[in-house]
Structure formats: structure tokens, C-alpha cells
Amino acid sequence: MLLLVPADPLRPRRPDEHFAPEAAAAMDSGHDMALIDHDALAEPDGADRAVARVPDGGGAVVYRGWMLTSSQYAALASALAARGVTLRTSAAQYRQAHEMPGWYPALAPVTPAAAWTAGDGVREFHAACTRLGPGPAVLRDYVKSMKHYWHEAAYIPDAADHAAAWKVAARFRELREDEFTGGFVLRRFEKFTSAEARAWWAGGACRLVTAHPDTPGDLPPDIDLEPFTPLIRSLGLPFVSADLALRADGTWRLVELGDGQVSDRPASTEPAAFLNAVLPP
Structure with a gap:
């Protein structure tokens, strides 16, 4: 290889x-x-x-x-x-893993509910808010959130308040500039109580579980991968990462799927162990 x-x-x-x-x-x-x-x-x-x-x-x-x-x-x-x-990983497979609308339908049972737009228009955004329904939401585009700007460009207290939600969306769009991808994505807010773990799937099987790069010293124990494996395998993607976190009710949830080629390896995972797990022999 x-x-x-x-x-x-x-x-x-x-x-x-x-x-x-x-x-x-x-x-x-x-x-x-x-x-x-x-x-x-x-x-x-x-x-x-x-x-x-x-x-x-x-x-x-x-x-x-x-x-x-x-x-x-x-x-x-x-x-x-x-x-x-x-x-x-073909170009079509990369896009499916990299952009949320490509992977969400198959993984909807194990990830927060979502609604999205094609483009950045306000009318389409309000329609997505209506589809998601009232309640708190987290905003992103097809590939990235602005979680470091949580209150001004990520967290929407109530998707039913279209004026307040659009204010967050407008700020998000301003911050993303030319990197804005696809459209707005609204995801139902869920409260997580653990650090995220990053699981690596190659050839439809989980080969390795590591800490998340943002918290390299904090790997949650006893992660139940059973609900995720058949759904991720059904995508037929060669190499993906899946960020997982424990919800407040004790259920493991998928926070994000990404193409494994461009997902960062945490500093706490040795490169040889990582490559031996995810690359074909």
C-alpha cells in the first residue's frame, strides 16, 4: 500500500x-x-x-x-x-463520508436528528427549522461547525424562534466565509456527559478506538459499538472515523462521521499502532 x-x-x-x-x-x-x-x-x-x-x-x-x-x-x-x-476511497465515497447529507440517512437511528438546506438562503433555513421542530439545536454546514463560537454561531436555543435562529446562522455564515460548504445543517441538541472517543472503521469493521484529538488524554471506557457497526458497514465506505459520546441517559451516540484519511489521529495514539490497524497489510 x-x-x-x-x-x-x-x-x-x-x-x-x-x-x-x-x-x-x-x-x-x-x-x-x-x-x-x-x-x-x-x-x-x-x-x-x-x-x-x-x-x-x-x-x-x-x-x-x-x-x-x-x-x-x-x-x-x-x-x-x-x-x-x-x-x-473514490471521490464519490469521500464526499459521502465527508459531507453530512451523504451519511446521515443510514446513521439516523444513532445520531441526533437533523434537517438541512441546499445553499445559504434565509427562506430555506426557516423551512429547515420547521422540519426539525421546536427545541434547542446546533448549527453547522455540511462539513463543519463553529463550536468555538458556541453562543454566537453554533447553539440555537429554540429552532422555532426563526428570527433568533437566523441571527446565529448569519453569524455562522460570516465566520465560515469561503469555506462554507453545501448548506446549513440544524441538529437536535443532545446533552453529552463524556469526552468524545474516535473509532476507526476500515473495510466495514472497527479496527481501533482512540481518544478524540481535542482530548487526547481522555478515552471513555466501555464503549458499546454494537449499535453502530452494522449501520456504518451498510455505507460500504473503505475508511471512516466515527466520533462517539455518551448521552445523559446513558446511550452512546454518534456525534460525527468523517473520512478517515483526513481525520486527525490523537497525539496519545502511536502512529505505528494506528497505521497497523487501519491500513491493509
Whole structure:
């Protein structure tokens, strides 16, 4: 298996410092490693330049790097395919895992209720509020929340108060700027009583459970994965992460699903143990 990681912007022949430990662990385990230019992927028509250091005919590859938009990932997949290299996660699969409307229907039984818009229009937003129904909600777009701006751009005390809810949405939209993706997503607020855990699924099976990168020293014990496994497996996605937390009533809930290639590994998990668990031999 070939592992792709971003190059250091200042030293392009070396892995980015954040991903260098995983790159070293991959090579120590017998995997090959190649570098891509992450900054080039953000530029129009930059994908071919981004993969210039990837060997032709490299077969199947896994990306471990900074988050990409769905369109950037599709451009990466296309540029690699032109070199005879195939990402284990296709562009369609990446989008399904990366953007919430792709995974929510299959996982609705184990995650907070949600309603969303296509775009950032106020009328569509009010319609989503109505679909979700009255009560507290948390706002995000298809890929990200602004939880560090909790009261001004994330938490909505009552989705039925459309004027107050739109004030939060407008501030969220302002903060996300050009990174706003897809539309507004309203999720029913649920009270969690544990730190989040990050579970890693590869090939439809949970291979590893770690702490969340935001709380690397706090791994909740006794996580019940049984309700999640068949639902995540039903998605048919090659490599995903699932953030889980304990609700106040003692039920484990899915907070977020993401593509495993761009989900951060907590500092408390050794890179070799992580890669041995999630990469094919």
C-alpha cells in the first residue's frame, strides 16, 4: 500500500511535520510513501502539479493529510488516475463520508436528528427549522461547525424562534466565509456527559478506538459499538472515523462521521499502532 502525505511547504522533499511520524511508521512497516503538494490542490488546475512526485503505476493508495473539499479530492483522484494510481476511497465515497447529507440517512437511528438546506438562503433555513421542530439545536454546514463560537454561531436555543435562529446562522455564515460548504445543517441538541472517543472503521469493521484529538488524554471506557457497526458497514465506505459520546441517559451516540484519511489521529495514539490497524497489510 502506498501512503500519500502532504509535503512540508518549506521543504517539499520532506513530509509535512504533522504527518511525518505516520510517514515514518508506514515505511518502517514496509509500506511505500509519496508526497503531494497540498497547496497546489487549492489552486485551479493545480492537481497535476500536486501529484508530480507520485510514482506512475503505483496501484492503490491511501491519503493521510489535511482536509480537502470534495471537489479538491475529486481533482486529486483524477490526477492520480492519469498516473495509473487509484485512491482506495473514490471521490464519490469521500464526499459521502465527508459531507453530512451523504451519511446521515443510514446513521439516523444513532445520531441526533437533523434537517438541512441546499445553499445559504434565509427562506430555506426557516423551512429547515420547521422540519426539525421546536427545541434547542446546533448549527453547522455540511462539513463543519463553529463550536468555538458556541453562543454566537453554533447553539440555537429554540429552532422555532426563526428570527433568533437566523441571527446565529448569519453569524455562522460570516465566520465560515469561503469555506462554507453545501448548506446549513440544524441538529437536535443532545446533552453529552463524556469526552468524545474516535473509532476507526476500515473495510466495514472497527479496527481501533482512540481518544478524540481535542482530548487526547481522555478515552471513555466501555464503549458499546454494537449499535453502530452494522449501520456504518451498510455505507460500504473503505475508511471512516466515527466520533462517539455518551448521552445523559446513558446511550452512546454518534456525534460525527468523517473520512478517515483526513481525520486527525490523537497525539496519545502511536502512529505505528494506528497505521497497523487501519491500513491493509
